[in-house]
Amino acid sequence: MSGTMLYQPGKTFLHRADARAKIAAIIVVLVVALTTTRIDVLVALTAVVVIGLAALARITPASYAKALLLIIPLVLLLTLLQALVQGGPAMATIGGLSLSRAGVLLGLGIGMRLFAMGICFYGFSVTTSPSDIALALHKVGVPYKFAYLTSFAFRFLPLLQDEARTLLTAMAVRGSAESSSRHPLRRGRAIVRMLFPMLAGSMKRSSDIALSMELRGYSLPGPRTFYRTSSFRAGDALLVIGVVLLAAALLVMQWQMPAPFTEGA
Amino acid sequence: MTAPALAVSGLTVRYEGAERRALDEVDLVVAPGEILGILGPTGAGKSTLLQCLSGVIPHHEDSAAMRGGIEVFGRPLEDFTGLSEITETVGLVMQDPEVQLVNTVVREELVWGMENRGIPVPEIERRLRRATDLFDIGGLLDRFTHALSGGEKQRVVVASIFCLSPRIMLLDEPTSELDPAGTEGVMDAIRVLADEGVTVVVVEHKIEELAVYADRLVAMRAGRVEAAGTPREVLTGPAAPDRPQVLDIALRLRQRGHWDTELPLSVPAAVAGWQSMTHDPHSDRNHA
Numbered sequence: 162m163s164g165t166m167l168y169q170p171g172k173t174f175l176h177r178a179d180a181r182a183k184i185a186a187i188i189v190v191l192v193v194a195l196t197t198t199r200i201d202v203l204v205a206l207t208a209v210v211v212i213g214l215a216a217l218a219r220i221t222p223a224s225y226a227k228a229l230l231l232i233i234p235l236v237l238l239l240t241l242l243q244a245l246v247q248g249g250p251a252m253a254t255i256g257g258l259s260l261s262r263a264g265v266l267l268g269l270g271i272g273m274r275l276f277a278m279g280i281c282f283y284g285f286s287v288t289t290s291p292s293d294i295a296l297a298l299h300k301v302g303v304p305y306k307f308a309y310l311t312s313f314a315f316r317f318l319p320l321l322q323d324e325a326r327t328l329l330t331a332m333a334v335r336g337s338a339e340s341s342s343r344h345p346l347r348r349g350r351a352i353v354r355m356l357f358p359m360l361a362g363s364m365k366r367s368s369d370i371a372l373s374m375e376l377r378g379y380s381l382p383g384p385r386t387f388y389r390t391s392s393f394r395a396g397d398a399l400l401v402i403g404v405v406l407l408a409a410a411l412l413v414m415q416w417q418m419p420a421p422f423t424e425g426a
Numbered sequence: 427m428t429a430p431a432l433a434v435s436g437l438t439v440r441y442e443g444a445e446r447r448a449l450d451e452v453d454l455v456v457a458p459g460e461i462l463g464i465l466g467p468t469g470a471g472k473s474t475l476l477q478c479l480s481g482v483i484p485h486h487e488d489s490a491a492m493r494g495g496i497e498v499f500g501r502p503l504e505d506f507t508g509l510s511e512i513t514e515t516v517g518l519v520m521q522d523p524e525v526q527l528v529n530t531v532v533r534e535e536l537v538w539g540m541e542n543r544g545i546p547v548p549e550i551e552r553r554l555r556r557a558t559d560l561f562d563i564g565g566l567l568d569r570f571t572h573a574l575s576g577g578e579k580q581r582v583v584v585a586s587i588f589c590l591s592p593r594i595m596l597l598d599e600p601t602s603e604l605d606p607a608g609t610e611g612v613m614d615a616i617r618v619l620a621d622e623g624v625t626v627v628v629v630e631h632k633i634e635e636l637a638v639y640a641d642r643l644v645a646m647r648a649g650r651v652e653a654a655g656t657p658r659e660v661l662t663g664p665a666a667p668d669r670p671q672v673l674d675i676a677l678r679l680r681q682r683g684h685w686d687t688e689l690p691l692s693v694p695a696a697v698a699g700w701q702s703m704t705h706d707p708h709s710d711r712n713h714a
Contacts, residue, residue, distance in 0.1 A: 168530065170568060291530045316530050319572035369525035372486050376518055377528075377539030377590065381510050384544045388537040 166228070166286050167315065174396065175218035175288040180297030182397035183285050186404040193408045194277045198270030202415045207277040209407055214284040217400075225283045232275055240268025291315035296391055305385055324362050328355045429500030431594050431625035432456040432479060437494035439474055439483060439649075448474040448490070450649040458499075458593075461616060461626045463640030463657070465633065465667050470646040472629040473521065476596045479627065481512035498594065514543075517592030521599050523579035527571040532563065532582055535571055539590050550589075557585040560615045576603030584612060588619070595619065597628040601635070613639045634670045637661055637691040657691055672696045 170176070175183065193206055214220040244252070247264030254260070291312035298308035332340035332351060340351035374380075434454040440447045449471045456462050464472045474490070477483045481503055483490045496503040498515055506512045520526055529535040536557060540550045558564040561581045566574065574582065580603050587595060597616070601609040613635050616626050620641075630636050636643060636657065643660040645653040645667055653665035661669050662677070669677070672693050679685035687703050690696035 167570070290534075292534050312530070313528060316528060316571070319570075320524070323572070366525055369520070369522065370528060372482060373520065373526040374528055375486065375509050376480070376482075376513050377586070378510055378513060378542035381542055381544075386541050386544050386547060386550070388541055388547055388550050389534075 203273035236272030466646035
């Protein structure tokens with residue numbers, strides 16, 4: 162899944178947008194998502210994010226559908242838990258356990274919140290080069306050495322994936338049926354067994370990577386130049402303004418319009 | 427008199443808990459603009475020697491006890507303030523390219539070290555163009571580093587160190603993952619660098635290439651220098667750890683009295699040698 166979350170170069174509006182504008186837009190979407198559990202507001206937010214990504218970055222739902230499917234079990238679990246924990250009128254009774262209507266609505270609301278935030282992060286990570294993220298953070302005042310580490314994390318992810326794949330293959334070729342099993346529990350056992358050598362390998366690698374960075378002047382104290390530049394243009398300002406207006410509209414919707422699904426209905 | 431690029435005297439290194447010394451009283455002098463090839467079996471101390479020359483031992487690797495002297499262009503290595511200062515003169519390419527790629531896109535990888543050094547952008551662009559031409563990586567600039575093949579990674583890593591314009595380049599098996607054409611490309615680039623005055627010390631197992639491209643060879647075994655000299659001197663001597671196949675064949679032919687011209691280090695040289703022997707009007711091989 163993480164492989165598809167990596168930056169994919171392109172020339173769309175969102176690809177060209179300044180990373181600071183995109184970070185600001187994400188923060189606004191997060192604030193809206195985290196301030197409500199009303200399903201209608203969150204569905205509207207998710208719909209706008211989906212349409213926005215399709216229009217501004219040519220990212221179709223098909224490209225992140227697989228990742229969303231992985232969230233569904235978590236959403237169902239959350240909904241079930243909320244349905245059991247929350248009070249109020251029951252929506253249904255299964256095996257003697259009553260499922261609260263308020264709990265179900267809350268669980269679904271939290272699920273929609275996860276969808277909205279997940280799609281938003283997906284859009285950000287596939288349209289923003291890791292070095293642009295580092296540059297944006299540096300431009301808002303984060304020292305480059307720390308800002309660079311965010312960019313480096315994107316480099317480290319495929320390294321860990323490769324390491325995991327190699328270890329699982331090594332286990333499989335030496336007769337471990339679990340490592341190539343499609344059964345989630347058996348596969349899970351193989352992954353747990355793989356964790357220690359993977360950790361040891363990562364620690365060795367991180368020491369070599371640190372040396373490699375040092376050899377190319379990462380810790381030099383002098384001023385640094387930036388080959389890539391970024392500038393905050395009118396289009397970036399429009400993106401931020403558009404997202405802020407969307408947020409305002411959704412907040413008005415939340416406070417002024419009656420909720421279509423109510424706990425007691 | 428010009429100071430040697432590298433002067434090593436009595437260099438001895440022992441890793442913590444190791445039974446024997448990784449390097450044992452190594453003496454070495456490398457002239458500016460020279461290509462020095464280092465040969466030897468696994469465990470001979472070749473990589474440790476490069477780590478010492480680049481200051482990685484003792485500045486980064488603290489599990490190794492080191493004594494002896496290393497001078498870089500006449501300046502003792504201990505006078506440098508740290509690894510960062512040493513790397514302004516000495517560039518090291520390590521064995522594993524994977525751990526040396528620290529950015530997601532090749533172009534960013536190549537410019538990153540130059541940005542860290544505060545090199546002006548026009549100069550970065552000039553060096554970038556030069557590196558892409560020299561190492562034939564123009565088509566890789568917008569590719570993800572994690573998606574490159576082993577050989578492509580190796581070329582990018584060497585190019586990224588080249589971009590820093592070090593006066594000395596230390597290369598630890600820079601062609602181990604390259605095919606013959608790629609190997610020849612990197613070795614040609616190394617020759618160009620040396621012609622421009624860059625000193626190159628290269629550890630390599632591909633003896634055929636070293637025999638042709640290196641100005642001098644050093645053969646190491648168990649932490650000691652067993653032989654040093656021109657490729658011909660070292661490879662035809664008793665301490666040669668291995669020989670190019672073509673030289674081996676010529677030596678066997680000489681033992682049987684069938685090769686009486688200069689011993690070849692490459693196939694073209696062998697062909698030329700054979701032709702010179704078969705066209706000798708006094709040779710009875712003309713009709714063989």
